[in-house]
Amino acid sequence: MNDKPLSQFKEEVSIVLCGEAGQGIQTVEHLLTQTLKLSGYNVFSTEEYMSRIRGGSNSTLVRVSSKCVSAPVNRIDLLLPFSPGAVRHIQKRISSETILLGEKKVYGNEYQGERAIDIPLSQIAQEIGGPIYSNTVAVALLAGLLKVERRVFDHYLKHHFEGKDENTIQKNLEAARRGYRASDELLRNGKLQIDLVKHNEIEDEILIDGVEALAMGAVAGGCNFLSFYPMSPSTAVAVLLAEHSKVFGIIVEQAEDEISAMNMVIGAWYAGARGLASTSGGGFALMVEGLSLAGMIESPLVIHMGQRPGPATGLPTRTEQGELLFALYSGHGEFPRIILAPGTIEDCFCLAQKAFDLADRYQVPVFILTDQYLLESHYNIPSLDPAGIPLQKHFVETKHGYKRYQLTEAGLSPRGIPGFGEGLVVLDSDEHDEEGHITEDLNLRTKMVNKRLKKLELIKNEIIPPKLVGPENYKTLIIGWGSTYHAIKEALERVGTQDVAFLHFKQVYPLHSNTMAYLQKAKTRVIVETNATAQFAQLIRLQTGLAMDHKILKYNGLPFSVEELEVQLKSVLT
């Protein structure tokens, strides 16, 4: 202990890894976050990356904290660059407080002084056996600085390289030893003091991203059929369900296009399966015709739309909440629908599970609107409950003379499926009679329209209410939906104003009946959305007649950081 510490961390450390695609940053992120979680730290990580397989500049944020944090910050405490371009890419976020760890030749002469700590990663890797080991050295360096126990780290490392030859495993363990040694030196000379509080219970928590939670929720909801056409960021859901298809009995089929994918999913529901169409805005554009079909034939349907910036191809690997009104108005003709928008990892699971139940129960399309940011962010949560919603199948065994579109007082016609019972299940994309056959009886047409729309009334009993965060007696109400939940919540905590509350919607259509009262109670209403036209504000106005006083919007393809939201909220609150 001979130096004055450069930085002391007691609550939280914000680490950024940056480099080119193909340099293995995801592996570094994975090893680091897993071992930190296994050590009892709260971990949050999120990635921003370019639409390319090699090169470019990508970055991953890892927040390690004593208390639970689940939103992105701009601040960089420790920066570990893997390529010179990556440092330039992230330059604006490097402050006088940022400590650069890694090779001087990578971050360049621009960064001098004691905050630029030169660690010869590639030289160490070379000594071990080649540049391939530099990532393990780097992760071990960070793990060491954060006081991840060596035994925890080595155990996880062995697990990660399971199946590789003994030499590879040993070399990686050696790389870990060298990384830890480098961290010991930094800690010993007192340059860095990192003393975050570990919580034993976190060791047993689960660390997953939105994709995993959504896929698990779909399984819990009985999903056993998925058809898709590859498109970022939704592909990961299909890939993950394909990986687990054998265990859970799920048919995963890559269709020739999204038109086919959608029609396959609807066909699967008709035959009694529970189908999921997973796509993004551009793919959904092709599915819209099928959506209208589902509306007409009263097919249950679950659509996952992982939003990314449009129009057209837009920014394929970036994030936006730009498809809300598209989801709301898509499909020709008039028919009811439900739109859910998870705000948290837990929501991804619970709402995916619920979507299948709602779709089957009310014979309507149910949307799950996520976005690239939510899908590809990880953090630790206590658990997920597979039996949260009891699995109930809502189709019936048909009798002779069965009529698929029987006009009933309740509004719902019992849904039969072919091959289960004596009846015939007939449906038609044309207007149809009670049996399902094509008709041009215009009185019947009116009855059928009314019958389809009546389902919206039934759905109203099940709308998820918005969640109020903050004081009941607020003067200002911040309104958000979907993936912005944690960022808004944390920003408001920082603002710390007494009479401000946050209303978060995870069901954005139909709106819960208490929405009006929440909004009317506020003297000032502020909407926060990651799109350019405040789509949810438009929806709210249409449904309640109430407008927003301020709009905080972001549409450059990145999620809100806590700091920028804090600044923007402060400016509207004063």
Added chain:
Amino acid sequence: MDSKLFDMEEIDIAWCPGCGNFAILNALKQALSELEIKPERLVVVSGIGQAAKAPHYYQCNLFNGLHGRSLPVATAIKAANPELIVIDESGDGCMYGEGGNHFIHAVRRNPDITNIVHNNMVYGLTKGQASPTSLQGFKTLVQREGVFQEAFNPLAIAINLGASFVARAFAGDVAQTKDIIKKAISHKGYALVDILQPCVTYNKLNTYQWFKAKTYYLDSSYDPRDRIEALKRASEVEKLPLGIFYLNPRPPFEEKLSVYQENKDPLYKRSPDLGKLAEWIDSKRRI
């Protein structure tokens, strides 16, 4: 089984008198009854067009979906419940025009379905425009100088893609058409039956007489397993062969699906294994 079992009560058929669809309807009903297929086990998927209305006129489970989209629906129904007998019935515009991409990939995917295409070489329901199979020179209110495109050859395309069963029939011969349909339904895998059929209202070129003069049946010496020969015959234009052009038996799509490797139950009888889901979730806790 009596083919009356497939008859409907009081139906108002939307086809023109003399339409080739009537003969196809009769042939299909006879084929179904001779194969003793119960209507409850039968699902017919159709698209949009005059042909796509056909399954409204016989007893079956029916999914009359969107124009051109019947094949993905039929594929998924068979995959979700392989116990069902699935027929996809629509016209040339629906199958080869709007649904062309799905046609290509259904052939490749090879679900165990029978694809019956009423091919009258014209759009009937939209009143007489050219279809993908209209012959060059065919004049319509839109194609005023006559169709200049090469006619779509569904048989040659299907054979090239390795379709497992490819046949052509003529609606003017109900007995033979019925036999071909029976073989197609009995065949395991994707089976294309392209049925030449006159449109008495909008196609004054390809009439009953024209088809009679321009078609002949493949004889008993013909080997439907010879792909090159099948392609040759499918490419003939002076006289159009009828019969089974090509057989290429291979395991159907749904048999390849991992969900049926150990458990043969259709998906509707299944529930997710929540215990295994709990294990999956737990795998994210510790290693």
